[in-house]
Amino acid sequence: MDRRQVLSLMGAGASLALPLPAVAQGALEKPKVVLGVGGKSLLYYLPLTIAERQGHFKEFGLDMEINDFAGGARSLQALVGGSVDMVAGAYEHTLRMQARGQDIRATIEMLRFPTIVIAVRKAIADRVKSAADFKGLKVGVTAPGSSTWITVVHAMSKHGLTAADASFIGVGGGASAVAAMKRGEIDLISHLDPVIAKLEADGDVVTLIDTRTEAGTKALFGATNPAACLYLRQDFIEKNPNTTQAAVNGLYKALRWIDKATPAQIADAVPEQYHLGDKALYMRAVQSSKEAYSKTGVMAQDGMNAVFAMLKALDKDMQTVPADVVGKSFEGRFAQRAATIVG
The missing domain is CATH 3.40.190.10 (Periplasmic binding protein-like II)
Structure with a gap:
């Protein structure tokens, strides 16, 4: 170029x-x-x-x-x-x-x-269908204040919810994040690959929001991000x-x-x-x-x-x-x- x-x-x-x-x-x-x-x-x-x-x-x-x-x-x-x-x-x-x-x-x-994915623990996926249902749930993010946290809060805000409506837990990256979901310590996870790919492949989560693609990103943010x-x-x-x-x-x-x-x-x-x-x-x-x-x-x-x-x-x-x-x-x-x- x-x-x-x-x-x-x-x-x-x-x-x-x-x-x-x-x-x-x-x-x-x-x-x-x-x-x-x-x-x-x-x-x-x-x-x-x-x-x-x-x-x-x-x-x-x-x-x-x-x-x-x-x-x-x-x-x-x-x-x-x-x-x-x-x-x-x-x-x-x-x-x-x-x-x-x-x-x-x-x-x-x-x-x-962002390539951030928000996914719900499979055991509760029948009652958590969108960010409108996040109230009262425990949400795993890399760290509070990080981009994974911001993405969840933005998704919640589109349904009239705020950060105070959920509990946010820092689960770090890599294996520690996977373990937190597998142990049931969190209800939702906002994270990135390969963490999300691992949880999806093992059947531990159901993906709700996916910004790995341009279509998914524009659906959440209205533009590239x-x-x-x-x-x-x-x-x-x-x-x-x-x-x-x-x-x-x-x-x-x-x-x-x-x-x-x-x-x-x-x-x-x-x-x-x-x-x-x-x-x-x-x-x-x-x-x-x-x-x-x-x-x-x-x-x-x-x-x-x-x-x-x-x-x-x-x-x-x-x-x-x-x-x-x-x-x-x-x-x-x-x-x-x-x-x-x-x-």
Whole structure:
């Protein structure tokens, strides 16, 4: 994809007026960085794992240390607290932080759709048919405040319910989330593959809401919904443009590889424990989610606006926030530059 094609696809046009960073092959201001992520084994963060495992960060001169937290909200806390330099996390966190006066910006989109699935324990599926029936139930999410939590609350809000109408339990990612449902500790789960794929295959749950596809995403949100991204503090971006570019380059190269790879190749590229004991199941989960991975690394404007509208509807603190925070939340120039560097 050439530069003109990327420009035509960019939804955050205002960011293009900013100067491009220095040539990425130049010296990195901070060659060793620490990245936070909440649930690295999830397919939500597959581009991060691929970039790490295939040496894409190192290829661009970056020594990336990855700290895996219990959920996205904790990764954000680590960034604000200064214990990590950047985060692979949900786009909506950038909007929330912009609204609070903290200049945190996404630099590349990894997922166009959230790929979050809300499913009910099979034993109670006969009386829980939609989000209208969630009142009084125990809901497992990766962590309270994370994107899995926000998705459930948004679904409930469409039926006049609020977060206070259910009990939310952090179940983390991977095997711990599967175990929580199998032990009956939760009634509902809002989670991602391969956790959902495992529970579906074992017959433990019935899926109610599925944002792994464009149709399912638009049914819930009304538009695409930028999800996993790389976000950083703006002061870090300004001081370390080459370092920021190197991180984006690595993720962009991973996205291009994922787009061309087969589910089998992807399954072989990740650690075996990511398969949750069933490689074939993992491959089916990959196939179900492939549509969601970004083709350009650039967020669509209508999708960004849809996330902002969702947050305004859910959070009273967001209701008076001006729409210009959307333009500040994504620095599209780095993904554009990565397309010219990586090809």
